[in-house]
Amino acid sequence: MNRWGVPARMRARPAPTGQRRKGIYLLPNLLTLAALFGGFYAVVMAINGRFELSAAGIFCAMVFDSLDGRVARLTHTQSAFGEQMDSLSDMVSFGAAPALIAYVWALQGIGRWGWIAAFVYCACAALRLARFNVNTSVVDTRYFQGLPSPAAAALVVGFVWVMTDLEVSGSRVAWLMFFVCLYAGLTMVTNVPFYSFKDLQLKRSVPFIALVVMTIAIAVVNLAPAVVLFGMFVVYGLSGYALHVYRRMRDLPTSIISVSTEEPEERGLHR
Template sequence: MWKDRVRNSIPNLFTFGNLYCGFLAIVMAAKGDFQNATLLIVIAMMLDSLDGRLARMLGVAGDFGKELDSLADIVTFGVAPAMMAYYTYFYEFGEIGLLISALFPLFGAFRLARFNLSATNVASAYFSGVPITAAGGILAVVTLFSGRMNDLMVPLVFTGLAFLMVSRVKIPSFKDIPVPRHTFVITFTLLYVTYVMIARNNEWSTFWFVAVPLYIAFLLFSFIKKKKQKQHSNG
């Protein structure tokens, strides 16, 4: 019995980690520390990409985990990036800016509610609309580098992502990509090493130019590996 409880709790621990990172990101954004806020959101994105996979691998996917994941996503990828956008740009417009900033988590909540009503335990190849995870991550990164961009970049990206979340545009989910062995250990090791490097050297350029290509390479490797496995099984 206790083994079943442990197995059921493992994916939820990743979801709680996502939520905890979201809370800390909000605190960092309120302090004006957008670098650490963005880092926390990126870490939460990685955690969020693993909890659902773990639940399916362990055979414990259910309504509780789905609802908990949605609540965590609203905080981490809805409220936290919106706070960053507010303190970076929309604060100049007073209460109107505050109301506009609130639209991002509201649209995200609508998208998650619609997704939960239509979702099944079977992994789909496509999302309907941009997932709040991707939208929040993109907004956070754009906000972080807003000082080096045109002043209109933040409101344009904010508005575009908000409407794309509630759109019916088909977005590849990549949920059917198999996770290679030892991925979880390697992921957390890289996260820890990256955080230590940033904390000591404050070299954010190193983080973005290393972490992002590595993550893309991981997705490409997994996709190619899956295609080869299919070709081998068909042959």
């Protein structure tokens, strides 16, 4: 004890000087913010009646969303903060934004059925993202469990983009928009497997002809971006069901859950 009667072990200790301050990684989170801005921009343009720019905003958000995770892995800058930020950005850009664009463009013309379809899509996007976050450790990484939310958003806004290019008003195809929203939304929450392309090795060398094919593909997209991109995502949106039927016909497992169908332990997820 010192002269004031305070035990030595209770004396205040100087704060350590060598600790690093916690922070966030700039580059991947900037890409995530860019994806978030794409969704926000799309909503603003839809309110202003510029639906072709709305579609462009969503497709740009898809590009940035595909880059942020890859950049984080390449630069070893993954973080829990980045994962949560990515999920919130996806909910805005691929959940709320497409639903609002579809509603403003066509669905508001059919009354309560319109906002019901928009809400079903938005709710299914939230459910799909939540399930993805908790099932990451038990799902075969070669496949997505249900249609990924960026592809679902591409179906919805791609349809809007094509019809706008063809100068077809939303009121004329409101019920078709209704079914597109329901299909995209409900397919997100199915257990149908969709190929994830995560096992493609971009670092491997490829034949020269592959570069020629890619050049031709880019040229074809430039001929009619709306039609080509929408067509690509329609094919992808149907591919999961084709794969599901193929697996059943070949007596292969149709589930992509590799360990358990139960929700993993949630310790540390809620803070």
